[in-house]
Amino acid sequence: MKFGTKAIHAGVEPDPTTGAIMTPIYQTSTYVQESPGKHKGYEYSRTHNPTRTALQKALAALENGKHGICYASGLAATDAVLKLFRPGDEIIATNDLYGGTYRIMKKIFEPFGLVFHFVDMSDLANVKASLTDKTRMIWVETPTNPLLKIIDIEAITALSREKGIMSVVDNTFASPYLQNPLDLGADIVMHSVTKYLGGHSDTVMGALVLNDDDWAAQLAFIQNASGAVPGPQDCFLVLRGLKTLHIRMQRHCENASKVATWLSEHPKVGKVYYPGLATHPGHKLAARQMRGFGGMVSFELKGDVYEEAVKVMESLHVFSLGESLGGVESLCTHPASMTHASIPKEERAKAGLKDTLIRLSVGIEDLEDLIDDLKQAIG
Numbered sequence: 001m002k003f004g005t006k007a008i009h010a011g012v013e014p015d016p017t018t019g020a021i022m023t024p025i026y027q028t029s030t031y032v033q034e035s036p037g038k039h040k041g042y043e044y045s046r047t048h049n050p051t052r053t054a055l056q057k058a059l060a061a062l063e064n065g066k067h068g069i070c071y072a073s074g075l076a077a078t079d080a081v082l083k084l085f086r087p088g089d090e091i092i093a094t095n096d097l098y099g100g101t102y103r104i105m106k107k108i109f110e111p112f113g114l115v116f117h118f119v120d121m122s123d124l125a126n127v128k129a130s131l132t133d134k135t136r137m138i139w140v141e142t143p144t145n146p147l148l149k150i151i152d153i154e155a156i157t158a159l160s161r162e163k164g165i166m167s168v169v170d171n172t173f174a175s176p177y178l179q180n181p182l183d184l185g186a187d188i189v190m191h192s193v194t195k196y197l198g199g200h201s202d203t204v205m206g207a208l209v210l211n212d213d214d215w216a217a218q219l220a221f222i223q224n225a226s227g228a229v230p231g232p233q234d235c236f237l238v239l240r241g242l243k244t245l246h247i248r249m250q251r252h253c254e255n256a257s258k259v260a261t262w263l264s265e266h267p268k269v270g271k272v273y274y275p276g277l278a279t280h281p282g283h284k285l286a287a288r289q290m291r292g293f294g295g296m297v298s299f300e301l302k303g304d305v306y307e308e309a310v311k312v313m314e315s316l317h318v319f320s321l322g323e324s325l326g327g328v329e330s331l332c333t334h335p336a337s338m339t340h341a342s343i344p345k346e347e348r349a350k351a352g353l354k355d356t357l358i359r360l361s362v363g364i365e366d367l368e369d370l371i372d373d374l375k376q377a378i379g
């Protein structure tokens with residue numbers, strides 16, 4: 001089945017009781033049993049819920065994986081993966097990554113004894129240099145947040161397979177419409193479902209998709225035992241959002257590509273970060289491992305004056321200033337004070353993230369209105 005057909009149909013069966021074509025919101029915490037232990041496969045909604053089951057099947061299908069497991073947020077999904085490891089285990093992670101991912105690694109799991117190495121993975125030599133006999137997992141985010149670097153998933157997964165190390169790819173920025181890490185050799189794909197998968201800025205959720213039965217059983221165990229599950233109404237909203245994922249992504253890519261080109265030709269704009277630009281260092285790799293270049297664009301103004309960047313962000317109207325991304329509406333974010341504030345300034349600087357960087361989540365509005373908005377804000 002092709003992607004658009006899967007986005008609309010995967011995981012969704014007519015409801016067995018009424019034939020309802022849309023999976024109902026099973027707003028229930030428990031299920032009546034005929035006799036102790038004799039039930040219809042559902043006992044308690046932390047463990048299983050039919051609306052969540054439909055969504056998990058749909059997400060697994062979109063990532064070409066066997067198992068889909070949903071969590072209460074993207075970070076709860078990351079938390080579940082990190083709980084697979086034990087004190088002394090080492091993890092190599094992308095150095096340009098979502099601030100909350102850095103924070104959960106450094107502030108929650110490092111005190112429990114996990115050891116993290118954050119490296120620039122656009123050069124595989126940096127990953128190799130951090131490998132030790134205790135390395136257990138490589139955490140890749142690509143395209144990276146917020147500098148939109150492209151990491152070679154096949155090169156990393158080949159290395160991890162050779163060394164017997166798990167590889168996990170945070171596929172939030174690409175969405176399964178543009179990139180399928182499992183097909184490129186990754187063991188687990190992680191999503192902040194909050195973003196493109198939900199697509200309408202109305203839900204917070206995370207998901208993991210994988211093929212391995214043993215790891216899936218452990219991650220489902222953590223889902224139930226730690227209890228960070230999404231509610232049925234949120235699962236319904238994401239099931240609804242998924243049905244237009246392919247159409248939305250096409251428009252996100254089209255608009256973002258034109259916004260990036262417009263910005264790169266503007267005399268007041270300095271560096272523009274967008275993998276679709278031929279000048280982007282990861283352009284060729286992105287063209288190979290992705291089916292489009294995505295809806296995220298970051299840029300700096302010439303001269304790098306902080307107050308000027310702030311003025312642009314305050315002046316935008318169609319682009320709303322706020323955290324998050326991937327919704328139908330355009331957003332503008334200041335990573336240094338918002339999404340990446342939990343990464344110490346020195347670490348941000350090492351990764352190349354300046355305080356003057358502006359990040360755009362280009363929505364699916366009419367392009368002319370987006371360009372007009374940028375025009376009046378930048379001047």
Ligand code: P1T
Nearest residue numbers: 073074075098172192194205323324339
């Ligand atoms: O917000 P949550 O659903 O918990 O997902 C965390 C997360 C994980 N991975 C990536 C690549 C992300 O971008 C995020 C969340 N990011 C934002 C809120 C943001 O504005 O960048």
